[in-house]
Amino acid sequence: MRLIATLALLVTISGPPPARAADFERHFTPEALRIDLHHGGDATHETYSLDELRAEPFYAGSRTNLVDTLNLGEYLVRVFDRRTNAMIYSRGFSTVFAEWSTTDEALAGFTRVFHESIVVPFPKAPVYLRIERRTRGGALRTVFDLAVDPADWHINRERRFREFRVVELMNNAPIERAVDLVILGDGYRRDEMHKLRKDADRLLGALFDMEPFKSRKRDFNVRLVETVSAESDIDEPREGRWRANLLGCSFEAFDIPRYVLTHANKTVRDAAGNVPYDAVLILANAKRYGGGGIYGLYAISTVDNEHSAFVFTHEFGHSFAGLGDEYYTSEVAYNDMYPRGVEPWEPNITAMLDSTAVKWGDLIAAGTPVPTPDDSLYADVVGCFEGAGYSAKGLYRPTRDCRMFSKKADAFCPVCRRAIERAIDFHAR
Ligand SMILES: [Zn+2]
Incomplete structure (x- = not known):
């Protein structure tokens, strides 16, 4: 039934104008619909397959910003009312698969599959859901279509992990405005x-000590779910150390020693889904330097390293505001993550294909040379500094140093700060 129903959407992508603020209550209930998917392929092919549909108790997102205006992420999900074909919801996001698909393993034609979830407000009437991917030319290509009938009795309402205690660490605003x-x-x-609570307090303290989080603290709520693992520490494959850690965090993601990811998406989502959430932060109880963050997915940081506060805030920059890595000297596993001649979607990296129209041009003071020389004269200036996004050439960052560039930076640069503020506004208004 689902497959037949999706065909109708193929010819009617442009319908009536997108949903407005007043439309939330018309189209959605306060619950969330979680679509669990398997996302697999190699460097050149990808497919999505449905795992299961789940109903979760809370949709925490904005009720006025239903349609995405941030334009971030490798992918876009759009939801259409099946009766009118009007687009009633959209969100950009990125995936572990998209990163993995640039590794040597994927380029060699080896295939892998990753588990993902898409969380949208729970529809009142039948909808279509479409996942699209950015092509290198900038257009969107459809990867997956799904018809969902909210009356479908297969939508799973089982609550998992309800036994974990929830601690409210910050409560400043109603969930739809925070x-x-x-x-x-x-x-x-x-x-x-007790250590988890202390680690959370310490790292949140570091985050809300930095701008723009410091000034915008009242726009945030924070809840801690006391997820219990059978064993302490996380997996470290190159040491042959495998822990029974609940959320499956592991060093050496894509063979990079410091890169920590988890592929246990279902467990992460089941644990998070007991509270309202817009963004997931995972504290990995380990001492070694490491972390990872993917836009719209999660930010992970180890907690007991001398640089944990840096990692925690840096990775949250990725997962919350879609910021790119401004550094270019560290080892990564990616090939051609930012192909030549394509402007990255990340707000803080530019290929400067047109030097008169740099995306943060309004923050560059008149008289600043572009590209900007890597000179102490321009230490605190916004310009276009060559070297960003894992490449010493052809990609540019906004300032000489930034929290997205190096551990030495104690602040986000003005361009990153603005991107974070925009993300806060989008969620909280
Ligand atoms: Zn920056």
Whole structure:
């Protein structure tokens, strides 16, 4: 039934104008619909397959910003009312698959599959859902179509992990007018919950000590889910160390020692779904330097390293505001992540294909040379500094140093700060 129903959408992509603020209550209930998917392929092919549909108790997003205006992420999901074909919701996001698809393994034609979830407000009437991917030319290509009938009795309403205690760390605003953060711990035993709470307090303290989070603290709610692992610490494959950590966080993602990801998406989502959330932060109970962050997915940071506060805030920059890595000297696993001649979607990296129309041009003071020389004369100036996005040539960053560039930076640059503010506004207004 689903497959037949999706065909109708193929010819009617442009319908009536997108949904407006007043439309939330007409189209959606306060619950969330979680679409669990398997996303697989190699460097040149990808497919989505439905795993299951789930109903979750809270949709924490804005009720006025239903349609995405941030234009970030490798992918875009759009929801259409099946009766009128009007687009009633959209969101950009990125995936582990998209990163993995640029690795040597994927380029060699080896295939892998990753688990993903898309969370949207729960529709009142039948909808179509379409996932599109950015092509290198900038256009969107359809990867997946799905028809969902909210009356479908297969939508799973089982609540998992309700036994985990929830601690409210910050409560400033109603969920639809706040950025709702959920913090999960990985590799904390039952007798380490006091440590999880202390680690969360310390790292949140570092985040809200930095602009623009400092000035915008009242737009955030934070809830900690006391996720319990059977064993302490996280997996470290190159040391042959495998822990029974609930959320599956592991060093050496894509063979990069410091890169920490988890592929246990279903477990992460089941643990997070007990509270309202817009963004997931995972604290990995480990000492070694490491972390990872993917736009719209999660930010992970180890907690006991001297640089943990840096990693925590840097990775949240990726996952919350879609910021790109401004550095270009560290080892990564990606090939051609930013192909030549294509402007990256990340707000803080530019290929400067047109030097008269740089996306942060309004923040560059008159008289600043563009490209900007890497000279102490321009230490605190917004310009276009060559070297960004894992490439010493052809990609440019906004300032000489930034929290997205190096551990030495104690602040986000003005371009990153503005991108974060825009993300806060989008969620909280
Ligand atoms: Zn920056």
